[in-house]
Amino acid sequence: MPALLVVAVVMLFPLLYNISLSFFEKTIYNPDWTFVGLEQYQKLLTSKTFLNALKNTVVWTFFSVLFQFFIGFICALVLSQERVKFRGIWRCLIMLPWVLPAIIGSMVWKWMYHSDFGILNEILVRVGIIDSALPWTGSRDLALISAIIVNTWKMFPLVLMYIEASLQSVPRSLQDAAVVDGANGWECFKVVTWPHIAPTCKTVVLLLTIWTLNAFTFIYVLTGGGPGTSSQVLSMFINKEAFTNYNFGNAATASTILFIIVAIFSTIYIRSTMGGEEK
Amino acid sequence: MKVKKVLSMMLAGACVLGMLSGCGNKDDGGQQAGGTVENPEEISAELTLWDASWNENITPGLIEKFNEKYPNIKVNVEFFPSDGMSDKYLTALTSGNSADLLSVNNEWVSTFAVAKGILNLDEYIKANDYDMSDFYDGAREGVTVNGSVYALPYRAETHGMFYNVDLFKDAGYKELPDTWEEFVPIAQEITKRSNGEIKGIAIPGGEWGNTSYQLTNMILCSGGSILNEDHTECMLDSEEAIRAAQLFVDLYRKYNVVPESIMENDNAAGRTLFGEGKVAAFMSGAYDISAIQGIDPDLNMGTGLVPVFEGAERNTIFAGWSTVISAKTKNPDAAWLLAEFLASPEISVEYSTTFSARKSMADAEKYANDPLLINLSEAIQYGEPLPVIPQLSQIRQIMYEQIQLALSGEITAEEAMIEATAQINEIL
Amino acid sequence: MIRNKKTEAVKTVLTYVFLTVMVVISVFPIVWMLDSSLKGSSEIYSSPPTFTIHEVTMENYVRVLFDSGIPRAFLNSVIVSVTATLTTLTLGCLAGYGFSRYRFKGRRMLYVGLLYGQMMPAVVLIIPVYLVFSKIGLIDSYFSLILPDVAITVPLATLMLKSFFDGVPVELEDAARIDGASKLGILWKIIIPIAKPGLVSVAIYTFLSTWEEFIFALNLTNSSSIRTLPIAINMFKGEFIIDWGAIMSSGAVISLPVILLFVLCNKAFVKGLSEGGVKG
Numbered sequence: 002m003p004a005l006l007v008v009a010v011v012m013l014f015p016l017l018y019n020i021s022l023s024f025f026e027k028t029i030y031n032p033d034w035t036f037v038g039l040e041q042y043q044k045l046l047t048s049k050t051f052l053n054a055l056k057n058t059v060v061w062t063f064f065s066v067l068f069q070f071f072i073g074f075i076c077a078l079v080l081s082q083e084r085v086k087f088r089g090i091w092r093c094l095i096m097l098p099w100v101l102p103a104i105i106g107s108m109v110w111k112w113m114y115h116s117d118f119g120i121l122n123e124i125l126v127r128v129g130i131i132d133s134a135l136p137w138t139g140s141r142d143l144a145l146i147s148a149i150i151v152n153t154w155k156m157f158p159l160v161l162m163y164i165e166a167s168l169q170s171v172p173r174s175l176q177d178a179a180v181v182d183g184a185n186g187w188e189c190f191k192v193v194t195w196p197h198i199a200p201t202c203k204t205v206v207l208l209l210t211i212w213t214l215n216a217f218t219f220i221y222v223l224t225g226g227g228p229g230t231s232s233q234v235l236s237m238f239i240n241k242e243a244f245t246n247y248n249f250g251n252a253a254t255a256s257t258i259l260f261i262i263v264a265i266f267s268t269i270y271i272r273s274t275m276g277g278e279e280k
Numbered sequence: 281m282k283v284k285k286v287l288s289m290m291l292a293g294a295c296v297l298g299m300l301s302g303c304g305n306k307d308d309g310g311q312q313a314g315g316t317v318e319n320p321e322e323i324s325a326e327l328t329l330w331d332a333s334w335n336e337n338i339t340p341g342l343i344e345k346f347n348e349k350y351p352n353i354k355v356n357v358e359f360f361p362s363d364g365m366s367d368k369y370l371t372a373l374t375s376g377n378s379a380d381l382l383s384v385n386n387e388w389v390s391t392f393a394v395a396k397g398i399l400n401l402d403e404y405i406k407a408n409d410y411d412m413s414d415f416y417d418g419a420r421e422g423v424t425v426n427g428s429v430y431a432l433p434y435r436a437e438t439h440g441m442f443y444n445v446d447l448f449k450d451a452g453y454k455e456l457p458d459t460w461e462e463f464v465p466i467a468q469e470i471t472k473r474s475n476g477e478i479k480g481i482a483i484p485g486g487e488w489g490n491t492s493y494q495l496t497n498m499i500l501c502s503g504g505s506i507l508n509e510d511h512t513e514c515m516l517d518s519e520e521a522i523r524a525a526q527l528f529v530d531l532y533r534k535y536n537v538v539p540e541s542i543m544e545n546d547n548a549a550g551r552t553l554f555g556e557g558k559v560a561a562f563m564s565g566a567y568d569i570s571a572i573q574g575i576d577p578d579l580n581m582g583t584g585l586v587p588v589f590e591g592a593e594r595n596t597i598f599a600g601w602s603t604v605i606s607a608k609t610k611n612p613d614a615a616w617l618l619a620e621f622l623a624s625p626e627i628s629v630e631y632s633t634t635f636s637a638r639k640s641m642a643d644a645e646k647y648a649n650d651p652l653l654i655n656l657s658e659a660i661q662y663g664e665p666l667p668v669i670p671q672l673s674q675i676r677q678i679m680y681e682q683i684q685l686a687l688s689g690e691i692t693a694e695e696a697m698i699e700a701t702a703q704i705n706e707i708l
Numbered sequence: 709m710i711r712n713k714k715t716e717a718v719k720t721v722l723t724y725v726f727l728t729v730m731v732v733i734s735v736f737p738i739v740w741m742l743d744s745s746l747k748g749s750s751e752i753y754s755s756p757p758t759f760t761i762h763e764v765t766m767e768n769y770v771r772v773l774f775d776s777g778i779p780r781a782f783l784n785s786v787i788v789s790v791t792a793t794l795t796t797l798t799l800g801c802l803a804g805y806g807f808s809r810y811r812f813k814g815r816r817m818l819y820v821g822l823l824y825g826q827m828m829p830a831v832v833l834i835i836p837v838y839l840v841f842s843k844i845g846l847i848d849s850y851f852s853l854i855l856p857d858v859a860i861t862v863p864l865a866t867l868m869l870k871s872f873f874d875g876v877p878v879e880l881e882d883a884a885r886i887d888g889a890s891k892l893g894i895l896w897k898i899i900i901p902i903a904k905p906g907l908v909s910v911a912i913y914t915f916l917s918t919w920e921e922f923i924f925a926l927n928l929t930n931s932s933s934i935r936t937l938p939i940a941i942n943m944f945k946g947e948f949i950i951d952w953g954a955i956m957s958s959g960a961v962i963s964l965p966v967i968l969l970f971v972l973c974n975k976a977f978v979k980g981l982s983e984g985g986v987k988g
Binding site: 330333334358359361362363364368371372375376377378379547548551552567568571574575 | 749750753777838839842847848926927930931932942943944945946948949950
């Protein structure tokens with residue numbers, strides 16, 4: 002099976018290679034690979050910048066997924082109502098952010114965030130949400146939030162699509178039966194709809210978590226991990242260690258740790274998928 | 281079990297490759313090629329030059345001129361944006377994927393040299409009796425690592441001060457003062473006259489490169505420095521450095537002559553504010569002149585030297601660009617010819633988007649006829665490079681983080697400099 | 709009854725208001741991109757920014773299309789994305805068909821492997837891929853971009869196509885087999901046409917993700933003859949100046965193909981992804 006071969010060559014092999022590299026040291030001063038065992042893991046797990054990146058990754062992933070799911074979910078509920086006409090057009094328009102390449106989306110937002118010429122501050126000030134222009138990507142407190150907003154903007158449409166599709170699979174007859182039984186909207190949702198879409202929701206949340214953990218472009222373009230290290234997440238940290246600081250050993254160690262984190266979520270995801278798929 | 285077999289084969293493969301890369305890298309020790317280049321006109325070779333994107337309209341013309349002299353050396357040029365340029369170059373140089381020549385910021389030369397990615401040029405300089413004395417001291421020091429020259433400079437610049445002549449005039453001042461002590465009241469007067477609508481000076485506080493650069497420049501103006509002569513100890517806790525850092529913070533917190541947006545501003549923001557007439561002065565290099573004229577062609581601006589502190593000698597950061605040769609090039613002789621060509625007096629004037637790195641070109645026509653430029657070029661002779669050590673960017677990051685804390689009022693400028701000194705001494 | 713009608717009407721209005729707000733949030737950045745791309749340099753840098761354009765100009769587009777590396781990068785992107793998409797489709801079809809029809813040893817394990825592959829972070833792959841490609845001199849070639857692109861998209865493509873093939877009745881194949889068709893012939897003539905919507909959505913998905921692929925392109929390309937669009941757009945960031953007008957107009961140029969593709973094949977795509985991508 003050639004497909005599996007490609008996957009193996011470009012995935013499995015690098016993964017193993019990567020893990021083996023994480024036991025070696027290679028820096029700009031020491032261009033040869035030197036075996037150091039677990040030393041780099043120990044160093045990394047006690048390093049302030051790494052722990053900071055780890056903390057940012059948790060914040061970044063948690064809030065991105067929370068907002069993506071929440072907004073996407075509400076949109077799906079609203080859009081799937083029978084009263085909505087031209088559903089396809091609405092959906093198509095709302096999904097455009099997801100279609101736009103991540104780099105372009107990030108660039109456009111960076112331009113909108115611009116503290117002098119950005120339209121976002123102008124709008125927010127006019128509407129009265131904020132009093133004066135905010136520095137967005139330039140401030141320690143807002144940099145990560147700025148990136149979370151862009152990530153949410155880009156990915157919530159996908160949630161909408163998945164959940165909406167799943168909502169459509171809820172049998173009409175069941176809902177009608179519930180209504181006949183005197184259930185109000187909320188009860189009907191709880192008893193009939195939710196059990197139907199819950200598995201999809203679970204997988205969507207897991208997928209979003211994994212994608213967000215892996216996401217790189219948004220933060221690279223918007224803040225570059227800055228100011229300082231205030232929006233540095235693991236994927237940025239790895240790229241920076243490898244290609245800026247030329248510390249490939251350290252980068253391999255960090256990416257092995259990232260892989261372990263992703264693998265944990267993947268396992269939960271796969272368990273839940275396999276339940277319904279392969280017996 | 282097929283899968284297990286595949287897995288174990290993969291694992292074995294990974295180990296083999298790991299070993300390969302472990303042993304295979306020994307050949308990239310710093311090689312010293314070179315000597316006299318005989319019959320240069322007859323050398324035939326194909327070279328690749330990696331250049332910065334802002335030279336895209338300049339370099340091709342220079343290559344044509346180069347080919348008039350050396351018709352058999354074909355030169356391909358690739359252009360790179362500033363984003364991630366140094367990362368890309370470092371990775372490519374160390375892994376052997378780079379071009380034969382690279383146009384680089386002087387600040388990167390020490391890192392590239394320590395990583396053994398670029399050619400030591402001493403042999404070529406000696407064999408060809410190449411005269412380095414025409415380069416500004418700052419340029420020469422900037423490309424010298426552990427006593428060896430690693431690049432040929434072509435571009436030079438320092439920061440000067442841009443000021444809004446009309447705003448200064450309204451406040452009753454004709455020109456830029458020589459000292460910071462005289463500058464502060466002017467900035468206060470301008471700020472006061474406009475009820476704070478217009479501020480005295482823009483200082484960047486939101487981007488590590490710009491912020492640490494301007495802070496360092498101020499420290500130099502006060503007679504201080506980041507490190508001692510032999511780069512073994514940090515000098516930021518000296519009286520001079522603290523005096524400069526104090527003013528850097530005070531301009532914002534005490535005198536209130538800096539825009540509120542300082543914490544998010546980089547130097548480009550300062551330029552915009554200046555161009556729009558919202559600040560009366562800011563510090564930058566010659567490259568910003570056309571950008572300011574782009575914002576407001578009618579702005580009545582002047583340029584001059586950055587003020588010094590009372591009693592301190594004039595000093596400023598020398599910045600510049602040079603051409604380096606990859607340690608792995610197959611045509612070091614041809615590469616040397618091109619590097620030499622790009623660093624030659626007339627060509628360097630054309631090549632540089634600011635000033636030439638050569639003293640003899642200080643009053644080249646391109647600069648002499650432009651009062652804005654000539655005022656800025658005067659400062660170059662006082663320039664000294666930032667410390668030529670690979671830890672430089674880490675040092676600047678530390679300075680940036682500490683001065684930001686001071687700007688936000690969490691600690692004093694003195695505490696910031698003392699903490700920075702402690703952290704920098706740790707990595708030296 | 710009347711009250712009921714009234715609340716219904718209110719609900720309808722609220723629904724449309726909500727949808728309109730969401731559409732505005734979704735589309736506004738894209739509109740702002742187009743808006744900015746049509747402004748001249750003095751207008752784009754005006755503060756406060758305005759939505760209306762005093763003087764519409766094509767100067768940014770002229771610069772991007774005739775005086776920059778974007779056209780060449782566009783060609784590179786097309787080469788990389790199209791090749792990667794076709795390869796992924798072919799491999800995905802074969803593998804998906806295999807998973808769908810044959811029970812072989814280790815099937816379950818390979819299947820799990822694919823699922824993990826789908827989750828693999830690109831940043832984990834980039835370091836080993838870079839080191840290996842650099843060793844064998846493949847840095848800065850189309851191949852060095854296509855291979856990782858294929859590897860990253862094949863798992864999901866296989867999974868999606870498998871679930872489409874699962875929906876094709878085996879009886880159809882049996883009939884063809886009796887008529888003497890080969891295995892590949894069956895796949896080509898019977899299965900593929902039925903699974904067309906699935907193929908369309910896999911193709912779009914693959915194309916979209918290779919079109920925007922960033923981290924491999926960033927680290928594995930060096931020359932303008934290989935550089936893809938997401939990297940070439942950075943050329944408008946100068947040493948000290950960012951040319952926002954050019955970035956916005958090249959953004960529009962880069963987005964146009966994928967947006968067109970999506971709008972045209974929107975229905976098939978949504979159907980395919982929601983049926984094949986996530987299992988609930």
